[in-house]
Amino acid sequence: MKISLRAKLIISFLAVIIICGLVATAVAIRLIGTGIISQAQDKVRIDLNSARHIYQNEIQGIKALLRFTARRFFIKNAFLDKDIETLKRHLEEIRKAESLDILTLTDENGQVIVRSRNLSVYGDSQAHDELVSRVLSGTQVIGATVIVPRAELVKEGTDITEQAYIKFIPTPKAKPTLENEQTSAMCVKAAAPVFGYDGNLIGVLYGGNLLNRNYEIVDRVKEIVYQEVKYKGKDIGTATIFQGDLRISTNVKQEDGSRAIGTRVSEEVYEQVLEKGLPWIDRAFVVNNWYIAAYEPIKNIEGKIIGVLYVGILEEKFMDMRNRAIAMFSGITLTGMIMALVVSSFLAKGILQPIKRLVFASGRWAKGDLDYQIKTTRKGDIAKLAETFNSMASSLKERDNKLKEYTSQQIMKSERLATLGQLAAGVAHEINNPLGGILMYVHLALEDLDEKNVLRTNLEKAITETTRCKDIVKGLLDFARQTEPKIEQSDVNEILERTLDLVKNQALFQNVKISRSLPSLPKILMDAGQIQQVFANIILNATEAMEGKGELTVAARMSHDNEHIEIEFTDTGCGISTENRKKIFDPFFTTKEVGHGLGLAVSHGIIARHEGTIEVKSEYGKGTSFIIRLPLKREGD
Secondary structure: OOOOHHHHHHHHHHHHHHHHHHHHHHHHHHHHHHHHHHHHHHHHHHHHHHHHHHHHHHHHHHHHHHHHHHOOHHHHHHHHOOOHHHHHHHHHHHHHHOOOOEEEEEEOOOEEEEEOOOOOOOOOEOOOOHHHHHHHHHOOOEEEEEEEOHHHHHHHOHHHHHHHOEEOOOOOOEOOOOOOEEOOEEEEEEEEEEEOOOOOEEEEEEEEEEOOOOOHHHHHHHHHHOOOOEEOOEEOEEEEEEEOOEEEEEOOEOOOOOEOOOOEOEHHHHHHHHHOOOOEEEEEEEOOEEEEEEEEEEEOOOOOEEEEEEEEEEHHHHHHHHHHHHHHHHHHHHHHHHHHHHHHHHHHHHHHHHHHHHHHHHHHHHOOOOOOOOOOOOOOHHHHHHHHHHHHHHHHHHHHHHHHHHHHHHHHHHHHHHHHHHHHHHHHHHHHHHHHHHHHHHHHHHHHOOOOOOHHHHHHHHHHHHHHHHHHHHHHHHHHHOOOOOOEEEOHHHHHHHHHHHHOOOHHHOEEEEEEEOOOOOOEEEOHHHHHHHHHHHHHHHHHHOOOEEEEEEEEEEOOOOOEEEEEEEEOOOOOOHHHHOOOOOOOOOOOOOOOOOHHHHHHHHHHHOOOEEEEEEEOOOEEEEEEEEEOOOOOO
8 A cells, every 4th residue: 555755754753753752751750750759868868967956956955954054053062061962952953844864963983972863872883884984084074875774774763764665566677686675775865074163073963864755856856847747647757766776766656646666677777777887768668658768877975876867758748749740741741742743744745845955955064065055936934944044054154164263263373372482481591691691791890890980870770670681581481381399298387487587688578567377287298499489479579569568467277178278468558459350360460660470470380280279369459368278188199
């Protein structure tokens, strides 16, 4: 059966539309799904950061409370007067007022004097406690998460022991264990030194709150981060604190609505977080719902992993968002395919021949024949398209010619600059020796002339101008050479001091006050001679800008990122205009009546070869600051 070209074209359009539509739909479904999940993971990662801050704030709050309490005068007075009853009364009042589970006072040897929760138990030593021992040795306030064994909980009372006790609930996908109950407790705890009026340590005050069955932190995370939002009657976000792999504080609910205390984390999360110490962010089945979950380890003061902090967002909401987006995109794609098919059937007949001519012309242009023009006698959109193609070919030809011309100019310019650099270096070498001879002969001539001879003035001017020429030649050579630095460990402060000693006795510095701020800094790898040249150049420029009177401040310091040493030179001179600030590192740019303008260009090159930077800050009429940054470590070191 013979099929018309129009039918073939429509079928081709249809095939392309269907294939593109299906591919686009598949890709879109993939991108939408991964995009939404990725956004959810980013969200839960941020939520985990917020939860961590809330958790850390709890520790900081207890530290602050213990620090303040340890400094209260009535505690010191009662302690020094050995008034145990007063201590008992005050500490018990403070513990209840601040809702602390534990608040205990020891002497300077760590022996318990008052245990405010259980006043009848005292005299035992807490010197072995990981926080108390650090306070006894370091006299600093310490706060951390700790595991309190059952033996210590018993000393605090049976009620707190019962609060800590949690029976394991069988949990699918949890790591197999022989344990079936948890008798110890995870505690947010702090310890603070108690000092006498003479500044000596007289005791240690420690206290904290159990996290077992304590829902204050997880509910605060839920309230602050997720704002109690629900989705289809379920909490959209949850938080949990694990002791080891056991849920001890959570707002994840079981089917009966109770908190899922006693359930355990999955074996996959256990291996990643508790064994490897790495965060885990992925979708997870938590008790009875799928969540986009984030876990990170909780460590004690010694860096040992003792628990896990978890936040999770209900996955169902994001899956519904994904399904709605996919359905909407699929509908739009299907509608577009149908509309494209209808339109293609009308366009097929009218565009066949013009398209052939356009294709032929495109082939000619692709081969470089941009002089070829499409001839058409018809009117309409295709004719306008042909005219546009002709115009495009002309524009391409014009641009091609301009590009060739521009490229040729750039190549010639680069070659000219390279030749000029070589010529400048050669000429500088050739000029240097004659200039030295001129200076020598002029000096000899001066020695033979009487002090009153009128020729002396002319000869002294000749010496000045010849010396200026030698300076220009030296600057030109320094700029042309681009000498690689001889790297060795050097002290920035020593180089600065040496540079200031060299220049301070010059006449120009007699009325200049030099202020230094040179704290101890680490040595870095650099060419001390080249860096001294940079410092001297900037110092002399600053002094000239102040016309020999004012204040020059030299300061060295570590950068904010602790990866660089910063050296700042600040003068009280005339400043630099905005226009000139853009050109000060250009070769031969100078605002001086006498000068060659190569000093800062050479300095900029030296710092660049040291992998550093120079920054200029200036306010016209008020002064200028040059800030040099040199890296502590160079690339490849």
